[in-house]
Amino acid sequence: MVTIKDIAARLQVSPSTVGRALADDPRISGATKKKVTEVANEMGYVANLAARMMRGISSNLVGLVLPDIRNGFYSTIAHALSTCLQGAGLQLTLSETEDDRMVELHHIRELISANVAGIIIVPTAKPHRDTVRMLKMSPHVQLIRRHAAIGDQWFGIDDTQAIYEATNHLVQLGHRRIGYVGGIDELPTGAARLQGFHKALPRGAKLGSALVQLGAPGSADFGREAARHLLSLAAPPTAIVAGSVQITQGVLEELMAQGVRAPDDISVVGFGDELGFRWWGPGLTTVGLPVSDLATSCGLWFVHQIKQNSFTSAPYTSISPATLIVRGSTRPFVAASKERAGAPLRGAAA
Amino acid sequence: MVTIKDIAARLQVSPSTVGRALADDPRISGATKKKVTEVANEMGYVANLAARMMRGISSNLVGLVLPDIRNGFYSTIAHALSTCLQGAGLQLTLSETEDDRMVELHHIRELISANVAGIIIVPTAKPHRDTVRMLKMSPHVQLIRRHAAIGDQWFGIDDTQAIYEATNHLVQLGHRRIGYVGGIDELPTGAARLQGFHKALPRGAKLGSALVQLGAPGSADFGREAARHLLSLAAPPTAIVAGSVQITQGVLEELMAQGVRAPDDISVVGFGDELGFRWWGPGLTTVGLPVSDLATSCGLWFVHQIKQNSFTSAPYTSISPATLIVRGSTRPFVAASKERAGAPLRGAAA
């Protein structure tokens, strides 16, 4: 391993001169700097981060803590952040919680002890108190989900508006018996989305509690089950709103498996615009989320905070609006269509 | 920040005693150990990783270097590895290269200087020589793509076989004019897949070089362009094989945009089984890749190597086979179908 000392010896100068030259210290002559950088490159010098960190400088690591990277939603975020941070010389570490608060705690512990420069987190429903405590030891920001105890620095989507748009679209089309399959309302996002759903329903809408199905937002399986349940009702909904990416996936799979066709048999509005949603049946009408932009602004802001070292706990909130993307999976409700009850609902596949 | 010294002062012992007690050194009496650990907990002592690293102990960080995390292929890998490593107390850092060798070099430099415990890499086509040199400074393993200079430790897919299966399926169905859209053959994966394509073609197959389109495997746009080109040929192919996930995406999009319908107008075989591929048209016949299993075994092996500290450069190669998933996008070639030439090829959308 090439150290600053080796370079110094080779150039017959003192280690500090080399150190300063490498740090582009204004007190060092251009000639010396040039020589030093030259030799450094030639010898393949790589600064030892550990030593640097011991001098109090926090590492260049930023922890990204999220439920599951396989979710296109989150991998988009990871990509955007990675790009942002790289520009600032920061490295991203990836920690998956699987929405388990103990796993989350474990990761935060690791990150703090690794002296990370900051943490970007999509918190679980109920973070452990130690998680909250430790987060305060480092600059941090919440993404997508927001938990009051963790702090007031948050970048997210207007969840209520997103599902409102989705639901309202169906209402405008004349649907009244609308099913909603979404994340549990213990999750801030789950609660906000559910609220958007209710807000959009007109007084006339028949809202049996059976039409609202809540479960794990990260589970496509839950989406399938919930869809199956809705379809099996004596009076199944004429339209379904999905409240998370994974749930949308599950719902779509179930509909396809049962041979239920959109928009003829049922109207569907999804959440997020994953690859393939446009390919599903006649094209899925869905809520488009500005995930990439959101993550980018979060990244830029965070880098700024870290660089300025002015990580005051001044609240900062950024809410991005979602936009409805209308494709073929929704259409006006036709009261006359008798075939929308019980067994006949199922298509040829059943 | 509580240090070993603080504890020592509090207990009226020397720092080294505390250090040893914490390290469970056999030379320390049980009583002292007990007291030390007690006080350490009480004071909230957390070992300083930086200082430890300076003593040569490598960090608990493992670098994952890949082209683009948004690719479902790679996010699946990241997830599997993250899970593996977490079990071993290791943290994963994410570095995206965007298939740019200089970016790759930059990342490797960072990782080495961060004293990572190891590096798992999907190398770019032609890694920089410094990248290769630095990789040798740390335990490492190649995933998916394999570059001879980097080493003999590799976990990948049998690319040749994968595309062979895909192509052969079409050949068996009677197709003779088959188009291939794949990654550049400078990439080991690109070359292997192209080889599989050629291997599967019978002597009778008309292979105009125009039928083989090579480009950036990570670019859906390239896939679109290539597909557009193939469709515009005077004698367009009766079937297309796609040679990467992104390319598959692009090809599918273009076919859909032009209103070309599979399997009636053309047969298509994709690469990988992304979410949504099953939803495309009649369901995409595609090559299923055991990505998750592959990454898991890679992770397990790597953890083992790191733990054993026996990172001998003993070659280790693991090749996983791909399996063809037949859905609706392919069907026997029917010679009589006249409408498969020039303008009439395009459907209603054109």
Added chain:
DNA sequence: ATGAAAGCGCTAACAG
């Protein structure tokens, strides 16, 4: 069984 002391590589005073 415990202490003292010497670094690991780097940076930041403090001197020239």
Added chain:
DNA sequence: CTGTTAGCGCTTTCAT
């Protein structure tokens, strides 16, 4: 402009 020196917190000889 450059050199000297003194640590950062920990481990690890070498002494007691």
